[in-house]
Amino acid sequence: MGPEGAPLRLEIGRPHEGLRVVRQPPPAGAASFSATYFAPAGWGFDPAGVEGTARLLNQVMASATQRLDRVQLARRLDRSGATLSHAISPEAAEFTIWGPADEWRPLLGLLAEVVRLPRYDPEDIARVRRQLLERQLRELTQPASRANSELLKLVYPPAHPYRSTGLGTRRSVERLDRARLERFHREHYTADGAAVVVTSAASLSSVERSIRGVFSFPSKSKPAHLRFPRLRARSPERRVLDLPGQSQVEIRLGGPSIPQDAPAYTAAYLGNEVLGGRPLQSRLFQRIRARNGLAYHASSDLDTMRWGGIWTAQAGTGPDRWRRVVPMLEAEVGRLRRELVPQRELSATRRSTVGAMQLALESTAEAHGLAVDVAYHELPADYLLRWPARLRSVRPVDVRAAARLAFDQNHSATIVAGPVGPV
Amino acid sequence: MVHRTGARPRLTRFRLANGLRVVLAPEAASPTSSVWVWYRVGSKNEHPGITGASHWVEHMLFEGSPRYGKGEIDRAIVGVGGELNAFTDTDFTAYYSTVPRDYLRIPLDIESDRMTRALIEDREVERERTVIHSEREGNENWPEFRVDEELNQLAFRIHPYRWEVLGHRVDIERLTAEELREYYHRYYGTRNAVLVVAGGFAPRDVAREIRRRFGRLPPSGHDVAVRETEPPIRGERRAELTGPGTTPLLEMGWRSPALHDPKTPATMVLDTILGGDSRLFSAGGGWGRGAEHPSSRLYRALVDPGLAVRATSEWRPREYPGLFTVHAQAARGVPLDRLEEAIDAEIVRLTRTGPSRRELEDVRTKVRRGAALAYEGASRIGFRLGYFATVGSIEFEDELMRSLLRVTADQVQDRAKDLFRPDGRVVVRFTPTEANGGS
Helix, strand or coil: CCCCCHHHCCEECCCECCEEEEEECCCCCCCEEEEEEEECCCHHHCCCCCCCHHHHHHHHHCCCECCCCHHHHHHHHHHHCCEEEEEECCCCEEEEEEEEHHHHHHHHHHHHHHHHCECCCHHHHHHHHHHHHHHHHHHHHCHHHHHHHHHHHHHCCCCCCCCCCCCCCHHHHHHCCHHHHHHHHHHHCCCCCCEEEEECCCCHHHHHHHHHHHCCCCCCCCCCCCCCCCCCCCCCEEEEEECCCCCCEEEEEEEEECCCCCCCHHHHHHHHHHHHHCCCCCHHHHHHHHHCCCEEEEEEEEEECCCCEEEEEEEEECCCCHHHHHHHHHHHHHHHHHCCCCHHHHHHHHHHHHHHHHHCCCCHHHHHHHHHHHHHCCCCCCHHHHHHHHHHCCCHHHHHHHHHHHCCCCCCEEEEEECCCCC | CCCCCECCCCCEEEECCCCCEEEEEECCCCCEEEEEEEECCCHHHCCCCCCCHHHHHHHHCCCCCCCCCCCHHHHHHHCCCCEEEEEECCCCEEEEEEEEHHHCHHHHHHHHHHCCCCCCCHHHHHHHHHHHHHHHHHHHCCHHHHHHHHHHHHHCCCCHHHCCCCCCHHHHHHCCHHHHHHHHHHHCCHHHEEEEEEECCCHHHHHHHHHHHHCCCCCCCCCCCCCCCCCCCCCCEEEEEEECCCCCEEEEEEEECCCCCCCHHHHHHHHHHHHCCCCCCCCCCCCCCCCCCCCCHHHHHHHCCCCEEEEEEEECCCCCCEEEEEEEEECCCCCHHHHHHHHHHHHHHHHHHCCCHHHHHHHHHHHHHHHHCCECCHHHHHHHHHHHHHHCCHHHHHHHHHHHHHCCHHHHHHHHHHHCCHHHEEEEEEEECCCCCCC
8 A cells, every 4th residue: 555544645736716626645556546526516406497407417417528429438438448427416416537547637638528518419418318207207116216215305394405316307307408407517517616536646736737727617606505494393204105016115214414524423423333334233234134034134324415414224124024124223223312332332333444444445446435525525634544533532422412413313204115005 | 566456466376185276366555355255156056946045055154153153254354344245146156355454364264164164053044034035025126127037037948047046936935944054065165166365465374374274174065067958949938027117128138158158259249239348348347237338239229219218238158058138128108119129120230230340449449448457456356356267267367358359240240140049039028017106
């Protein structure tokens, strides 16, 4: 790995027209490089009535550029043995390019082209629209997708940015046209509020220079901010959806959570690892699968974003077993909020979490993921280096206090979706 | 000087007296070490009545031995920040753990123990039965799984490739702990295994450690060759399925050569031209086919004109002749007949005119460039070396690559003519019942 922990020590560059620049040294000897651009362009920013805009645009942008149609872009990537991926969340949209280390400069240029100069080919728009419409149907019929989307609808009020999965409705997606996509692109894919993260052996000054050469945005609009309607306290709610003909029942228990910059974040992170985040060893896995054999998957997630978060505890089980599994999920979340995690369990979880950092340094792609996370949340350059110390400072009492905030059951809901029979 | 990752590392290879093959792939700078044990045992070694046994044994090998009590294997690896898992296929089962490099001895100890000493206790088998049911049920929620299962059942009447790795529901219901123990003791052992260690370690020390831990195991593992030979398909076979879903699905399959058949390279090129990616030599590495490939023929023929939302081909080379498949998911409102016509037309075009020079060049570029970064990270190295060592030899990767780069347009065209015989295909069509909004 060269200098100890090199990929954990990030360098923050000088912003270019407001665009933040972060450079991460790669794992020693790495033959690949990776770069990500992200911007506040998630589906939480979808204009009313044309929901699905952000997702559709994100996918259309990854299809082609003004210079390269979709076949040419695919060939260009193949020529380098590179890949281009895209992702979107309620808050942000991102594009990542990965390829040979010695081609980092032209590939960074290609990333900039994808971000700055979408092609808006009518065929691409039509194709992506068809794919979104199909995914909307999938969200209705597939138990896991259905449970996820119903949970969000129950816990968040209308107009809340986290309430949807960004797929829009049939009507809203059919309404989308090039003009609307261009407007969204102009307003959201700007330098302000965005960043480029590069994992490469190239020096920070080289990276800065390259970024200055290829990333320039005509639009100077200020980054948009999401608006969050107030959440009202209410009793936990349970909804059971019968999806006849399916085999497995999917259960989701969850609710709003804390943002990543909350003081309780580190303790909440460990709390989630104890509850269901750490594979095989978590309480949910142990109780539901290992001891009782009731489900193939049982886990929890703590998805902390910039302005808020979402927690979920989930399991997939047979139609005759879900009534036993739901109380187990609820009980384990309640236990984490109510009782102190035994010191031994917390120490084991902490040791495991610290050790897992090394696994994230195996390859450029994995190390890069950590750097993007740090950059997105505007954390200090030495955040990853200090992460183990932060974990070590967490006490059982901190986990309990954090769990009360991060696994808030007062705004939670439970969704059961699958072949449950007449409800 | 630091070795550049991405290319295959320098290897140390040896075989123990008990038959265990060992491959060491040191990467001095790697912060992790990855231990893989590949068994040449998979669903091909099952028979009706015990289908799903390999997969079930895979689960049970995490459930305890005299040395590691229930849950202790997971605790030992996860406790130091490592990760572990396993997967079962038709031709093999692989177990792996990746740990921070200082803890390499833990997975070596675990693998040497569970190679022959897993307990597979009655009580644990009963508890796991519902877990395996649940895994299968989760898959059944996806119409693609049902279509795939049906296609294999139609295509094979004799060969064990006809059932899913998860096994038939009825067999999951009835398999006994005794049968699983018998299956385990029959096939799992040194003679049918390849041990791969990749990442940060001193090869001499680790070789000594391996000799000490694995060298004392008795030679074991019965012959895993499959004797059944599937006769050719004479006349198209079809099935229509219905169930919950979104838009109609179509899957077609043709019997394809085994991995070591001389026709394999041209078949792989065919797959890359139709589906857009080379399964064993794609950028990003790995086993599955991920992103869309707009330059592929099926994409251009089906997705571009709005007939399908997804379309690809898939050929996973196997130890015995398997299936070359084409999958498509219709766009809303497009009937399956229309989709089928479009696929037929594309296949006819390929058989009549073969690939263009440019298509062939594109395939060569993809293969060459995809392979260049295939060995980055200890876990990927362990996967890739283990795969090739299990299905043949590590040199086989080089031979295959060389052959792939030499395939000519005529060979691809001949291959297409030979493969895509209309009277030798199987077709499964899935029509969703009305989209159910739930009650």
